[in-house]
Amino acid sequence: MSATTPREDAEVGGRPLPPGWAAPAHQPGADGLASTTFTERARENLARPFQRTAIANATDHTVEALHQRFAGTAHDDLREQARQIRAHAIANLPAYLEQWVDRAEARGTHVHFAADEAEARRIVAGICAERGVGRVVKSKSMASEEVSLNSALEGVGVDVVETDLGEFVVQAMGDRPSHVIAPILHRTQAEVHELFSAMAGEELPDDPEALTGFAREGLRHAFLTADAGISGGNFLIAETGEVAMVTNEGNGRLTTSLPRTHIALVGIEKMLPRRTDLAVLLPLLTGHGTGQQITTYVSVVGGPRAAGEPDGPEEMHVVLLDAGRSALLGGEFEEALHCIRCGACQNVCPVYRQVGGHAYGWVYGGPIGAVLTPLFRGQADGGELSHATTLCGACDDICPVKIPLHDLLLGLRRRRVAEDAAPLGERLAFRAWGLAWSHPLAYRATTGVARAGLAVLARDGVVSRRVPGLTRWTATRDLVLGRRR
Ligand code: SF4
Incomplete structure (x- = not known):
């Protein structure tokens, strides 16, 4: 297929998509965090009461499922084994990366290194350009979110279709994921119903099965017309040169096996020494992620279609993403790389x-x-x-x-x-506080004044009014000075 103008021919189930789809998706990371503060963003989100309910319901359910999943098992022993595997893999990452690359290339996989986000975008866009890719289907990949891949590909004329249901919704809304496992944790079914009805041009039944069916119909079309599939990877397996992925929707397998070219964008820290390490890590990833014994699909991808194989891509590329990871090796924050x-x-x-x-x-x-x-x-x-x-x-x-x-x-x-x-202001305040409380006299004097002041404001050991200097705390909470009588 020749390259097409991005989104010009975007459609779901043969129907053109509404303007909402064509709007450029908000690309996290491209905005620069410094333009807003955490407090500003938090305030904005707190003003969405439905979102808070949606998040509380979803997270409560998942945590409960996690506890049930591991009840009566040697859960802590498994966690300790996992910790040791991840610590060993990261402590020896350069050697395992070398091993992984050797094995992957021996299987016919093309391996690329991306030192930073820009290089990752350039490599993937280059692979697409060389092959005249007009449309890519994507399965869920946080690494691709990190590098703002979608906008980069759209910028060079590639139509990008997210195929994980949550990511599909996020893309169609011009929104972005809010959770590593559940991208639309912050959205309600009513919002998805409204979106899909607008895309369909008719009122769809407000029923999860019908809404999923609508998305499936469109996504099948996208899979069948895509020139390349882009995935992430949950683990790299050093001894075999493979990439392991877990999904629940089957879109991962279609993405990695149906189009002619498969490109996996994976952080270098996803390394596991051996295939058998999956026996420890997979139950923990799926159990802690969703409360499941195991996800519906576990795919271990090891290169392009081999002679005599009935399916699979003609070419497989793996882009190993550094983007700040190698700088953490051997340092105080190395353990952050253990995250799965x-x-x-x-x-x-x-x-x-x-x-x-x-x-x-x-x-x-x-x-x-x-x-x-x-x-x-x-x-x-x-x-x-x-x-x-x-x-x-x-x-x-x-x-x-x-x-x-x-x-x-x-x-x-x-x-x-x-x-x-x-x-x-914060630095000066804490410096003064640290100085004062390093001296017993100053410590006693300041705490004595605070105690006396609060005692005046308290009724029955509880301060229920706003206290100057502590308004952020006391605006929404009582300050309990002692036990209520
Ligand atoms: S740090 Fe990573 S592995 Fe640990 S709980 Fe959070 S997401 Fe999971």
Whole structure:
């Protein structure tokens, strides 16, 4: 197929798509986080009460399913095994990468290295241009969100169709994913019904099966007319040169096997030494991600179609994405690379559950977003996110690979202080506070004044009015000074 103008011929089930589809999708990362603050974004999201309900319902359900999934099993032993596998893989990443590349090339896979986001975009766009790709189908890939791949491809005349149902909705709405596993966690069925009815040009039944059927019809058409399929990858397997993927919708398999060319964009840290490591990591990824024993599809892709095979792509390319990862090796924040993107830390985070993923401003939300964003994007863009946490430790407790998110967040706060990245007023206030409380006399004097002042404002040991200097806290909560009588 020759290259086509992006979206000119975009259609679902043979019908042209409405203007909403043709609007350029909002590309996270392209805006620059520094243009808005976490507080501004959080406030905007808190003003969407349906979103808060949707997130609470979905995350409660997933966490409950997770606990049921592992009830009565040696869950902690499995987590410890997973931690050791991930720690070993990351500590020896250069050697395993070399091994993976050797094995993958021996299988006929073309391997590319992308040092940063721009290079990843250039490589994928180049592969498409050389092959006259007019349309790509994509299965879910957070790495492609990181590099803003869709807009880059659209910019060079490639029509991009997201095929994961949630991503399909997000793309059609001109929205962006808000959770690593469940992209439309923040959306309601009513919104999807309205969207699909507009796309169909008729009122569709407000029923999940009918709505999914509508999307399926259009997506089948996209699969059959696509020149290339782009996927992510959950794991790279060093001993075999394969890419492992988990999906629940079958779109991953169609993306990787139906079009002539398959391109996988995968972060270098997704490495596992052996295929048997999947026996430990997969149950944890799926159990912590969705509460399932295993996802509907587990695909292990190992190169293009071989002689005598009935299906598969003619060419397979893997783009290994660095974009800030190798800089973490051997450093204080190396453990952030152990993440397997299950989303469990988001589900239990009291901050994420209120403000949702978009408040974090980039691709990843919740505790892992607060860690990865400043590490991958820099302090100026994401440094403030280390404060978007209560430090309750719920994320540490639920992480399947035991990443000490709480410690990493504290480390990022320390780095922010060391780099003087916090606002001047905040820095001066904390410096004065630190100085005062280093001296017993000053400590006693200041706490004595605070105690006396609050005692005047309190009734029955509780301050229920706004306290100057503490208004952010006392505007919505009582300040309890002692036990209520
Ligand atoms: S940090 Fe842990 S809990 Fe959070 S997404 Fe990564 S693996 Fe899952």
